[in-house]
Amino acid sequence: MANAQKNVDHSRSDSDLDYDVIIVGAGIAGLYQLYQLRKIGLKIRVFESGTDVGGTWYWNRYPGARFDSESYSYGYSFSQELLDEWDWSEHFASQPEILRYLQHVAYKFDLVRDIQFSSDVQSAIYDDTTRSWKIQLQNSNTYTSRFLITGVGLLSEPTLPNIEGIGSFTGDSFHTSRWPHTPVNFSGKRVAVIGTGASGVQVIQEICKDVGRLTVFQRRPNWCAPLHNANIGQAEMKDIRSRYNEIFERCSQTQAGFLHTVDPRSTFEVSEEERYVFWEHLYASKGFGIWQGNFKDVLTNPEANKAMSDFIANKIKERVIDPITAEKLIPKDHGFGTRRVPLETKYYESYNQENVELIDISSTPIERITPTGIATTSKVFDVDLIIYATGFNAILGSYDRINIVGVNNQSLKEQWKNELSTFLGLQVNNFPNLFMIMGPHALLGNNPRSIEYNVEWITNLLNYMVNQKFTRAEATSEAVASWYSYVLAQGEGLLANQVDSWMTGINSNIEGRQKRIIARYSGSQYSYRKRCNEVAENNYRELRLT
Numbered sequence: 001m002a003n004a005q006k007n008v009d010h011s012r013s014d015s016d017l018d019y020d021v022i023i024v025g026a027g028i029a030g031l032y033q034l035y036q037l038r039k040i041g042l043k044i045r046v047f048e049s050g051t052d053v054g055g056t057w058y059w060n061r062y063p064g065a066r067f068d069s070e071s072y073s074y075g076y077s078f079s080q081e082l083l084d085e086w087d088w089s090e091h092f093a094s095q096p097e098i099l100r101y102l103q104h105v106a107y108k109f110d111l112v113r114d115i116q117f118s119s120d121v122q123s124a125i126y127d128d129t130t131r132s133w134k135i136q137l138q139n140s141n142t143y144t145s146r147f148l149i150t151g152v153g154l155l156s157e158p159t160l161p162n163i164e165g166i167g168s169f170t171g172d173s174f175h176t177s178r179w180p181h182t183p184v185n186f187s188g189k190r191v192a193v194i195g196t197g198a199s200g201v202q203v204i205q206e207i208c209k210d211v212g213r214l215t216v217f218q219r220r221p222n223w224c225a226p227l228h229n230a231n232i233g234q235a236e237m238k239d240i241r242s243r244y245n246e247i248f249e250r251c252s253q254t255q256a257g258f259l260h261t262v263d264p265r266s267t268f269e270v271s272e273e274e275r276y277v278f279w280e281h282l283y284a285s286k287g288f289g290i291w292q293g294n295f296k297d298v299l300t301n302p303e304a305n306k307a308m309s310d311f312i313a314n315k316i317k318e319r320v321i322d323p324i325t326a327e328k329l330i331p332k333d334h335g336f337g338t339r340r341v342p343l344e345t346k347y348y349e350s351y352n353q354e355n356v357e358l359i360d361i362s363s364t365p366i367e368r369i370t371p372t373g374i375a376t377t378s379k380v381f382d383v384d385l386i387i388y389a390t391g392f393n394a395i396l397g398s399y400d401r402i403n404i405v406g407v408n409n410q411s412l413k414e415q416w417k418n419e420l421s422t423f424l425g426l427q428v429n430n431f432p433n434l435f436m437i438m439g440p441h442a443l444l445g446n447n448p449r450s451i452e453y454n455v456e457w458i459t460n461l462l463n464y465m466v467n468q469k470f471t472r473a474e475a476t477s478e479a480v481a482s483w484y485s486y487v488l489a490q491g492e493g494l495l496a497n498q499v500d501s502w503m504t505g506i507n508s509n510i511e512g513r514q515k516r517i518i519a520r521y522s523g524s525q526y527s528y529r530k531r532c533n534e535v536a537e538n539n540y541r542e543l544r545l546t
């Protein structure tokens with residue numbers, strides 16, 4: 001408990017309110033925000049729906065769940081002591097290890113005493129006369145605070161598909177993100193997986209080792225690339241530890257906070273031979289390099305993107321024995337890297353197993369779930385267990401499900417229905433004293449790198465406000481409009497913004513999510529931080545502080 005702060009000074013607290021700050025969520029974001037705000041002497045409460053810390057890594061317990069970020073680039077960077085004592089066992093750690101890490105952080109820094117678990121925040125109503133938020137939990141208990149900070153996660157609200165009869169299935173069925181805490185036995189079972197996004201890929205390649213029969217229902221394939229995971233031995237961990245400064249410095253210089261740097265060359269500037277040598281090298285390398293460290297125009301120039309997509313398509317054809325299955329696994333509606341790239345380990349080879357079958361539900365859609373299985377337009381599949389790897393109501397879902405009401409009775413959900421806009425992804429006009437960690441239009445990428453930055457920015461602002469005796473902060477509508485224009489400009493020319501994905505706000509299972517929007521900031525980390533730093537350096541003049 002080296003850094004524990006047992007005797008926190010609450011002398012700067014506002015005694016009329018229950019808390020100075022209520023934080024929603026005890027994932028990477030909520031934990032770090034609690035840690036930082038304690039240092040400035042505020043009275044804080046964290047409300048978390050789950051029964052433990054960890055967020056994503058608490059909920060997503062499906063077999064095969066693991067990092068796509070290098071473990072040592074993902075962990076917190078703020079504590080040298082933590083960096084010194086924590087050993088990662090793999091380059092891309094698995095969910096149980098990541099959860100252990102976050103539990104270790106929570107106990108080491110004595111965070112748990114300010115976290116209330118099994119506490120789902122259902123509404124948050126702002127009162128301008130007291131300049132405070134009143135939040136209500138599922139059990140109807142209410143609490144007031146000056147500030148409300150959401151660390152609710154951008155991939156935390158799961159979606160099930162709209163399929164008739166979904167409740168009628170009599171066997172076990174689980175969404176990947178609501179996985180049971182006790183082991184699931186697959187041995188000898190007939191298992192169905194619906195969905196082939198990042199979670200689907202991870203779960204399929206893992207359980208195919210164990211199942212009796214696996215049927216994968218794929219609506220559309222994604223471009224996957226090899227993860228190349230490996231164990232980290234003691235000597236290697238020692239070396240990584242000695243390079244932590246360099247690792248985090250590098251992450252802070254790259255486009256999206258990963259270790260991988262975009263190659264300054266463009267695709268057709270090099271000879272064909274050189275191009276393929278480079279792509280082979282990327283295909284044989286660990287992690288997101290093939291996505292984040294490719295030629296600089298692969299994600300913007302349609303011809304370059306096509307050449308890269310063809311390269312990956314050939315790899316799929318080489319790895320999948322049955323040419324019809326291989327063809328089904330090759331995306332036709334988007335190019336490589338324009339949607340989130342799932343990283344895989346022998347995923348394509350899974351389909352070479354006799355007991356694994358791929359069903360293309362874009363040509364033979366699922367008609368209904370029956371008590372004993374799944375009926376498509378061409379066949380009925382009897383199964384013992386259904387896994388829904390159908391993803392999330394991304395970015396907006398965890399906000400939409402809380403009734404957040406600001407000044408003039410304005411609901412956040414309604415305001416965002418008209419136009420999804422924020423200031424720096426951190427604040428919204430009409431919602432004073434609400435701060436979002438990684439809200440819409442904030443920097444995404446290697447999430448903890450952005451989270452740490454966002455949390456520190458919010459902490460500095462609250463410290464400034466307390467020192468200046470300000471009790472209300474609201475982004476001006478001009479600041480919001482200007483950030484929105486900037487976000488739109490940054491997204492121009494990016495092929496990813498021209499395809500349907502959770503990053504463009506599309507979710508066919510959710511009403512009203514059929515129209516593309518710009519849901520994320522796609523500029524560089526550097527420009528994001530520069531803009532946020534400028535705001536702070538100019539005493540937050542884009543916020544109305546009173």
Ligand SMILES: Cc1cc2nc3c(=O)[nH]c(=O)nc-3n(C[C@H](O)[C@H](O)[C@H](O)COP(=O)(O)OP(=O)(O)OC[C@H]3O[C@@H](n4cnc5c(N)ncnc54)[C@H](O)[C@@H]3O)c2cc1C
Binds near residue numbers: 025027066068119448
């Ligand atoms: C399977 C999977 C793999 C991923 N892999 C990577 C990766 O390799 N690299 C990477 O950078 N990112 C990855 N991500 C993204 C990941 O979500 C972030 O890295 C990170 O965990 C986000 O942390 P967070 O604290 O912002 O949100 P979360 O971890 O999502 O935590 C949010 C918490 O808020 C709680 N909450 C939400 N709403 C409420 C409410 N109304 N009341 C109370 N509590 C609430 C939730 O229960 C949850 O515990 C992955 C995501 C998934 C789903």
